[in-house]
Amino acid sequence: MNEPVSNLKSAFESGRFVFTGEIGPPKGTNVQSCLHEAEEYLKDSVTAVNVTDGQTAVMRIGSIAVSNMLLERGIEPVFQMTCRDRNRIALQMDLLSAYSLGIRNVLSLTGDHVAMGDHPEAKPVFDLDSVGLLQAMVKLEAGTDMGRDMKGNPNKLEGAPKFFKGCCVTPCAEEVELQIIKLEKKVEAGAQFVQTQAVYEPAVFEKFMQRIEHLKAPVMVGIVMLKSVGMAKYMNRSVPGVHVPDELITRLSDTAKEDLQRVSIEICGELIRKMKHCCQGAHLMTLGWGHCVPDIIAAALA
C-alpha cells in the first residue's frame, strides 16, 4: 500500500535536483526513432520522460500509447494530457486507461488551439480547462467521477487510480500575476509538481520563484535547447512568454555551425547552474537532440 506513486514523486521527496526529458511522438506509426532517443539517451540520465499530446495541435500517435511503450522499456513516462481534443467523459476514460497501463505521472495542460495545428477545421473541445482536469483526477483518485447517479450522488468507481499530478506555468509571461493566480488555482485543485515554459532569463525566473514561494509544489524549470540563431529569434517573435536575451543571440551568431550543438549544451548547463538554487529540477526539451541530454546534465552539475 505504501508503494510510492511514481519515481518522479520519490525523486522530489528525496530532495535531490531532478531532471526530466521529453519526446514528441511521430506522425504515423514509426515510433522507433523516438523510442530509440528515449532508450539510448534519456533512460539513464533523467528520472522521467514527458510524452507530448498532439503538440502544437498537430495530429500524431497518441501520448498514452507512447507512454506505455516507454514503460515497457523501463522508462517512467510523464503523460501530457491536453483539454483540446476530448470532453470530460473521454478525458476520464483516458485517465483510467492510462492508469491501468501503469502510467502514474500526468501533466495537465490546456493545449494549443486547433487553429495552430494541421487540422484547423477540427472542432476545438476545451470542455474542461487545465484546472478542471486536475479536479477530475482528484475525483477519480477519491473513487468517484465527475458525473452523478440517478439519485444525484457521485458515481462510484470500481477501483480508483492514483496519480502524480503536474501542471505548467509561464514564468516570464507579460502578465505574470495572472499566471500566478492560475498556478495557485492549479495547485489548489491538486497539482503536485510544476513544469515551466522555457526560461532564458534567470533573474526573472528567480523573482517569479520568490512570488510563488508559498506554493509547496516542486518546480522544474523549462530548458529548451537553442538549436540555431534563427530558432532563438523565432522564439522571441512567436513563442509567448519566452524571451531569449540579446547576449545569447549574439553568442549563437558568433558560433561556427559545427560548434552550435556544443554551445547550445553549454548555454543549457549555464542556465540550470544559475537557477538550480531556487527550483527543484529542470525539464529538458531537446527537440530531437536527445543525445545532448547526458552532456547538458553534466554541464548543469559541473
Place this chain on the structure above:
Amino acid sequence: MIVAERKPFDEILEMLSPYKRVLVLGCGGCVTVCLTGGERQAEELASQLRLASRHKSMDLTVDYDCITRQCDREFTENLKESPAQYDCVLSMACGVGVQFMSQLYPDVPFLPAMNTTFYGANTAPGLWEEYCHGCGDCVLALTGGICPIARCSKSLVNGPCGGAQDGKCEVSNQMDCGWHLIYKRLTEKGKVDELRKIRPPINWKTDRGAGVRRLILEEMVEEESEV
C-alpha cells in the same frame, strides 16, 4: 444583435440555378443594424443578380422586398407580394428568419443569402465583434463584465492559457486575449482577487449539452390556452 454576413455571390448564384422568379427578402432586424441584410442590401443584391443574369443568360426575374423581422409572424402582413408568387425566396435574414419563413410558407423554397456568424456588437466603424456565446449560464458578474466563454478562444474559466502575446490571442494577433481584457478591467476596479476562486467546469447542459433549447413562459402559455 445577431451578426450575419452575405454569402459569396457565386455561391448564391449557384443556389438560384434551378429557379427563374426570385424574391430577395431583406430583414429589418439585426442584419439591418449590421448593414448586411437590410432593405438597402436586398436592393443591391437584386440588381447584382439581374446584371449577372443578363450577363450569363440565366433569364432570372428578380424583385426585392424587406419586412421588419423575418422571425416574427406578424410582419409577414407587410410583404408586398406573397412569396407564393415566386419560384424561391432568397432570404437575407439570419438562420432563424430563413427557417421561420419557410415554416410559414412551406410550398416556397427559402434559400439563405447569409452566413449567420455570432452575437456581437459594433465596436468601431465597420467592425463587429463577438461578445456573447449564448451559453445559457451567464458569468459576467464574476469576470468584470467581459465574457470568457465568448471572448477566450478556448472558453477557459480559470484564467488564460499560456498562448497570449502582447495581449493578443494565439489564434490571431488581431484578436484580444479575453483573459487579458478581464484582468485589465478587474485591475482597474481593484477587484483582481475575484479571479482567485476556482471556477467549476462549465455546465454545458445550458449550452447544447441538453439538446435543442426552448424558452417557455408559463404565464403566457396559460393565458393563451384560456383564450
